Amino acid sequence: MTNIAFIGLGIMGSPMAVHLAKAGHQVAGYNRSPERTAPLVAAGGRAASSIADAVDGAEVVCVMVPDSPHVQEVLTGEDGVFATAAPGTLVIDFSSIRPDVTAQLAATAGEQGFRLLDAPVSGGEAGAVNSALSIMVGGDAADFEAAKPVFDVVGKTIVHVGASGSGQTVKAANQLIVAANIQALAEAVVFLEAYGVDTKAALEVLGGGLAGSKVLDQKKENMLSRSFDPGFRIELHHKDLGIVTSAAREAGVVVPLGALVAQLMASAKASGDGGLDHSALLRGVERLSGVPTSSTNGSEN
Structure with missing residues (x-):
């Protein structure tokens, strides 16, 4: 069982977080629209009031937001993950963003003592609901292995494709x-x-x-x-x-x-x-x- 923060509970993020909770992980979810946390709470997860609340005690932080600026805000904002999570935390970015932004974020993460994987997914809502996503992962191979228990819950085809930015x-x-x-x-x-x-x-x-x-x-x-x-x-x-x-x-x-x-x-x-x-x-x-x-x-x- 892993303590997981899941930030971004939209069409894709919500069912993914629910699957993690149902698999026995402790999942705290945060979304700017608080009502989006309801399915996670029903599955046994916790609704967090902020990013800082979600990442408190988390070993893994999952991010699933729409675009590059949103990921940058979530990770590097004043009250973002890098400012509030414990150093050494494994951050998995499931969002689909620019490869160059991912590479920059990975460098910043390393400088601040975090481990970042870019892990965009394919399969749409159906893939998320059925735990059948294809996950293409960029980053350190050891971090990929550490993240496999999370990937295995939400995905079906999971491949490490290279260094940071490769997944994107x-x-x-x-x-x-x-x-x-x-x-x-x-x-x-x-x-x-x-x-x-x-x-x-x-x-x-x-x-x-x-x-x-x-x-x-x-x-x-x-x-x-x-x-x-x-x-x-x-x-x-x-x-x-x-x-x-x-x-x-x-x-x-x-x-x-x-x-x-x-x-x-x-x-x-x-x-x-x-x-x-x-x-x-x-x-x-x-x-x-x-x-x-x-x-x-x-x-x-």
């Missing part, structure tokens, strides 16, 4: 692949519907061939029913594709498809779809095709 780099590549797959699936759905094909049957057979993918398996129902309740919001994927294109430019490599999908994701956000699931890229294809745009409940606008 792999996550950026993941987000490029996922976005391209969702866009292709959205275009295929609109194409099939234009010809009056039984789209559900078509996706079933496509899923059994080379066109099959986890994206098709997990997102086809969203597109068929036009239900875009967020498992992973467009605004967050937009942020991630910004990381991809910026990092690619810094590395001197080209990602032409990535750049295109980044623009399509930006268009979806600008059109007011930022709070919807990224499967709502389908609505962008409909707009470009001049067909009625599906609402989030299956009707048309």
